[in-house]
């Protein structure tokens with residue numbers, strides 16, 4: 001299967017004719033090729049976007065909204081095809097792709113298709129000065145969207161949909177590790193009547209294609225989701241060109257579990273927040289802190305539940321945990337398990353690469369729980385991004401708050417308690433962009449999404465995203 005760049009509404013081979021192998025994580029086999037798009041391809045994508053901009057930015061909101069909602073409907077209509085493609089490309093269980101990834105990609109287009117019709121700017125009556133101020137919200141022009149491999153179409157469209165809704169034209173790059181659904185999206189956009197050049201999708205390595213996007217002097221804003229190191233690199237390149245930046249980066253999220261919580265609910269959700277998508281979600285709660293009085297009970301119950309998770313081929317509906325996304329990523333996760341052992345972490349379950357019969361070269365790993373005795377250890381400080389969590393007890397609210405915050409990241413946290421005052425105290429003091437109380441990853445697309453510290457800058461979602469993808473211009477009229 002050969003993937004091509006989608007430029008000006010058509011599919012093209014890369015100009016350099018350079019290709020990258022595309023792997024199926026479930027079998028370890030190469031099953032396709034993707035372009036390694038060069039500067040020249042990115043320039044063509046930029047030219048197409050720039051040419052489409054005058055017309056697209058002047059398209060009525062009703063018409064933009066209609067097209068985005070049409071894309072959403074077509075994604076829904078092609079759910080099975082997209083879910084199969086996502087599962088094969090990424091290794092995630094088909095059930096997850098079908099219930100979460102693709103429906104959410106569809107919702108992203110529907111949500112921003114609707115949101116743009118409600119997006120209003122401010123006006124200020126300057127009383128006593130005989131003047132009125134109003135603020136226009138204008139699209140930026142050509143913007144770049146770069147996304148990671150863990151939630152491929154979900155995160156790709158989370159950027160593209162608001163960018164397009166706000167009237168921008170886009171040069172977008174999905175992860176080279178999971179290019180398939182982004183490629184299929186090109187056809188859907190044509191079918192929905194999105195004018196040629198409004199969305200251009202280039203494929204390739206971060207160091208080649210991604211670098212060409214961030215270095216392009218006329219791509220004026222970059223929305224990026226990925227690793228913290230890559231985010232820092234992008235910021236360095238973009239800053240001297242004064243590009244607008246939104247960076248959604250890594251996380252090392254704490255779960256704070258108190259004895260007064262709804263135990264059954266907490267247990268079930270904590271298994272999910274640890275291992276959903278093979279633990280490859282930036283929001284996964286990878287540091288689990290449990291109040292001492294229920295620690296032993298939790299430990300026994302949690303391990304019993306984790307042991308029941310079925311590692312299997314992603315296409316089987318009974319599979320809970322599919323394959324990790326790539327062999328280098330699997331090796332990296334295994335390396336962290338080794339480091340934990342060297343630092344006296346106690347492996348309570350899992351810890352090994354495992355084999356799924358018939359797919360011996362697939363990248364499967366047992367879900368792994370490690371007991372640690374300090375928050376200073378490597379696995380509590382660095383993002384592993386795999387099916388590995390640590391657990392440790394705490395005695396007081398102050399102690400757990402300090403541990404939760406003692407990390408360079410600040411994306412999300414979950415608190416499990418029925419004490420309202422404690423909820424408010426902790427929510428105020430946790431150094432994260434998102435706090436969930438008695439739940440995890442419950443999303444309302446109107447809310448601001450993003451992190452602080454090394455988890456990034458800026459917020460996505462709702463009007464925050466539409467603000468990012470527009471430039472405010474104030475007009476002051478004296479009358």
Ligand code: NAD
Pocket residue numbers: 146147148149150151155173174175176204205206207209210211212214225226227228230231233234248249250251281282383385411451455456
């Ligand atoms: P990554 O940083 O390696 O790659 C992300 C994207 O950036 C890919 O498309 C890649 O090709 C591109 N890229 C790499 N180098 C580049 C360069 N020099 N210039 C431009 N683009 C470049 O991240 P990944 O391994 O794909 O994803 C995993 C990371 O993403 C984890 O750290 C995870 O926490 C993070 N993530 C964050 C969020 C969030 O919302 N905060 C969501 C999902 C994933």
